[in-house]
Amino acid sequence: MRTQRLLGMILLFVSLSCEEAIDLPLKSEDTNLIVVESILTNENTNHLVRLTHPYKTQNETPVPVSGATVTISDETTLYTLTELPAGSGEYYTPLMRAVTDKVYTLHILYNEKEYTASDSAVPVEALSILHYAAAGSGYQLVLNPEGQSPNYIEHAISWQNTSACTGSDCSGELIYYDLKTIDVNEIYKPDKEDFYFPAGSTIIRRKYSMSTAYKEFLRSMLSETEWRGGIFDVQRDNTTTNLSEGAIGFFAVSTVVADTTVVQ
Template sequence: MRAQSVIAFFMYMLIACEESADLPLSSYDTNLVVVEGILTNESINHRIKLTRPYKTQNETPEPISGAVVTIGDGTTIYTLTELPAGSGEYYTPTLRAVTERIYSLSIQYNEKEYTAADSAVPVETLPALHYEQKDDAYILTFSPSGRDANFIDHILTWENTSACTAANCAGKVVYYDLKTVDVNDIYKPDKTDFTFPLNTAIVRRKYSLSPAYKAFLRSLLSETEWRGGVFDVQRDNVSTNLSEGAIGFFAVSTVVSDTTIIQ
């Protein structure tokens, strides 16, 4: 009886101590440059995106236009072109990044220079694609594979099938396999399963992670997808390889890909 009274008391205290607090959220101009960009071993025009930080949630970021952006690999310096003008998106000439070579990014804007560097590591082969039936559709299932940290992009589309009866018949699922043990990852909030029908085409792209890129993704996930579960870590700034005045990450990665039709 006494044990029941103690439990009831603590339950009462937990409920009684809850109080709603609607605090105003303040924002201010940090003048930071946000950098998003990744070079891969694919022979394409790679993109570097420059924006300002969000001031409010779900706001469209302000592009940084008119910057001079270059990438060097130790022997050649590539000048990027902003396309379209005013977009804040800068594209390299066609190039292919290779492993064990350091690539350096330089951004000159408003009489300041921001720099970063990264180097690609090899990527392991893609594991088998796993999925299972859920009601009248299918869902992807994931498990760690290989020894090295990586993430896998899954681009799914059934736009050209009879199952496409809505305006949007496509989606993207990303699986991060950082080879770390993080309690906030283990107990992260549940996400709604992304379901798809038969005859869906799935394009997978597996990215290798340099040690610095892995650290960036780990800190980013701790502040986003892994937050809100049973065990949260103390809030902190997401790591970066950019020089002072810029945030985000400039990454160089090795990629392998494949395509599967669900039948």
């Protein structure tokens, strides 16, 4: 009896896991939205605000939003951004760094419409020791949650200047998101292809803090991208945003720490 019950549960699980591929025509429409991609950090640099129009078809190259007036302000200073190069939709600040005790507000004026967003940085916890292990023909990162606060870590890996580099593609990037949430679609997300790198590789890590709003944006974005395709997908929906009506994406302010490791 137990065997029959277990078999029935397995068959039910398999039937729920199967997906049938259906090719349906995609219907696109002009929404007059603009897409905003930007993150300010505590690094003293020219920070980028990228403005584009939404995709109308899959794999389409985004059309830049050019000719906008873009500024960023805090409680005391107004920064005017410059589009470089002209027509690119990429707007750069003067040299500046964001600090944790200020609220930063993005203001965009385009085609006589105004768009705004605000965010503030929270402190970031120090990086722990980088862990990697022998795997495949080289090494593989061992990625685990760390610290108490939500964060994500970019790992830029390169073996360009080693004897193991025998072609043009001798680098890669892995991003590990640690949102400090329990999401069933994250737990049962599709597997990724394993990434291996040789001895002598250089790994540059950059750890980003998240405000509460930025965390919710990343959570909704991951639910629609990396976490989609498992057996517990959520209902499709637009990602959250901190931008005013007529714009999508996110304007984030984050604190960053970084380090460099050479794989021995």
